[in-house]
Amino acid sequence: MSPLTTRLSRLPLRVRLVAGFSLASLVVLVVAGIFVYWRVDYALDRGLDTELTHARHALEPLVGPDGRIRSRSAADATGVPWQVLDGDGTVIDRGGPAGTTPLLTTSRLAGVTTTPRTVNVGDFLPVADKPYRLQAVRLSPSPRRYLLVGVRRDHRDEALRELLLQLSLAGIGALLVTALVGDRLARAALRPVECYRRQAAAITAGNTSLRLDVPPQRDDEITRLGDTFNDMLTSLEAALERERQFVTEASHELRTPITLLTSRIQLALRRPRTAAEHERILAELTVDLDRLAALSEQLLQLGRAEGSHPAGHGDLVTVTTRTVNHRRLADPDHATALTVAVPEGPVPVRMADFELERVVTNLLDNAVVHGAPPVQVSVDEPATGRARLLVADAGPGMPPGLLTTATQRFARAEEARSRPGSGLGLSLVSTLVTRAGGELRLCHDGRHATHGSPAPVACAHGPEMTVTVLLPTDRSG
Numbered sequence: 001m002s003p004l005t006t007r008l009s010r011l012p013l014r015v016r017l018v019a020g021f022s023l024a025s026l027v028v029l030v031v032a033g034i035f036v037y038w039r040v041d042y043a044l045d046r047g048l049d050t051e052l053t054h055a056r057h058a059l060e061p062l063v064g065p066d067g068r069i070r071s072r073s074a075a076d077a078t079g080v081p082w083q084v085l086d087g088d089g090t091v092i093d094r095g096g097p098a099g100t101t102p103l104l105t106t107s108r109l110a111g112v113t114t115t116p117r118t119v120n121v122g123d124f125l126p127v128a129d130k131p132y133r134l135q136a137v138r139l140s141p142s143p144r145r146y147l148l149v150g151v152r153r154d155h156r157d158e159a160l161r162e163l164l165l166q167l168s169l170a171g172i173g174a175l176l177v178t179a180l181v182g183d184r185l186a187r188a189a190l191r192p193v194e195c196y197r198r199q200a201a202a203i204t205a206g207n208t209s210l211r212l213d214v215p216p217q218r219d220d221e222i223t224r225l226g227d228t229f230n231d232m233l234t235s236l237e238a239a240l241e242r243e244r245q246f247v248t249e250a251s252h253e254l255r256t257p258i259t260l261l262t263s264r265i266q267l268a269l270r271r272p273r274t275a276a277e278h279e280r281i282l283a284e285l286t287v288d289l290d291r292l293a294a295l296s297e298q299l300l301q302l303g304r305a306e307g308s309h310p311a312g313h314g315d316l317v318t319v320t321t322r323t324v325n326h327r328r329l330a331d332p333d334h335a336t337a338l339t340v341a342v343p344e345g346p347v348p349v350r351m352a353d354f355e356l357e358r359v360v361t362n363l364l365d366n367a368v369v370h371g372a373p374p375v376q377v378s379v380d381e382p383a384t385g386r387a388r389l390l391v392a393d394a395g396p397g398m399p400p401g402l403l404t405t406a407t408q409r410f411a412r413a414e415e416a417r418s419r420p421g422s423g424l425g426l427s428l429v430s431t432l433v434t435r436a437g438g439e440l441r442l443c444h445d446g447r448h449a450t451h452g453s454p455a456p457v458a459c460a461h462g463p464e465m466t467v468t469v470l471l472p473t474d475r476s477g
Helices: 003-009 013-062 070-074 153-206 220-268 275-307 316-330 334-335 351-370 425-435
Strands: 082-086 090-093 117-119 132-141 146-151 338-341 375-383 386-393 439-444 447-452 465-472
Touching: 013 070, 013 132, 013 153, 070 090, 070 316, 153 220, 220 275, 316 334, 316 338, 316 375, 316 386, 334 338, 334 386, 351 375, 351 386, 351 425, 351 465, 425 439, 425 447, 425 465
Parallel strands: 338 375
Antiparallel strands: 082 090, 082 146, 117 132, 132 146, 375 386, 386 465, 439 447, 439 465
């Protein structure tokens, strides 16, 4: 980046806008002035050239072999100054206001041929005493004779000088007006931006509830920018609120197992113990640490699910069957209490396999820990573009008030607090399903609670505790 560009980039935006607008106006004015001047100059010169051509045609036949005019009266009738010069620039004959001094210098005369040549004599600026527009032609090659016909350019030059003055004054005035108008327009255009900046500074200072003041009756780039910023601020505030709530709830939930661990350690250190007693205490501590590790892992999974973007595709039938088989192998004594019904072909859904596995695993954990056998798992496609995963158990189910809040973090019924779990499973499931554009339903004893994007699929199950996941399929296009 050049030093000039660097210096210009440091100027205020309003100054750069006005400067750019003024520079563009200056270029337009200069080009327009040059065009007008050229057209007027061409028109004036054409009028003079017409007069010179007529006079030359009248004088050329009157010049004799000796270089003198045969009819003085006919030459004077042209009304223009004229001269007949020899090869060295000496005036042989003259007429009109032309004096004995050659109108054209010898060096310029050498370039004249039998083709008439039009030249200007005398400066335009500064003003010359005797400005002429001449038309010169060579009459004979040997001895060389030249005929010069001229007209005074006083009126023509004065008109052009006046035109230049008027164009300059008009251009300066127009440039000042455009600069003033450009400054007003830039100020008006940037005024909402400056207002947004002040409000954003207030938000940065801690007033997070403040929003940019966007006029509702306008729809331009600035107002759309303000609306976008307001939406972004709303999303950030909601994210911060979720983070604060998450930290508060996580701190509350982690405090209990940490307190239990501390109490057990302090109790174990009160008196000397045998090796067998230490082993028993370490076993109890291991159980508590496992619960704490499981809680931490669920918190991490939930954080990753809320912070990531939906991606990937999976087969609901394959993942469900695999997860159920793993659980049966891990607990063969209760394998018959877990039934599964899936279609023969694949059911592709818009969720990655590892996320589907999290959903199925958490729903099975809830059904086993908080429900009662038998646990029934089924997969089908009840409507075009929708796949359904259903997990039902014969347990007591959720209280009516918990159905709508069960997907909140650490939400648990009072009677469930004595059982394993942290209240994060359904929250994770809801986050994954909602992010994939699906719907999570919690139903028990005729009561239904829905979370996510509603699907046009009716509930068709009994009064037992049932969790239904409806996901978009890849067949929906």
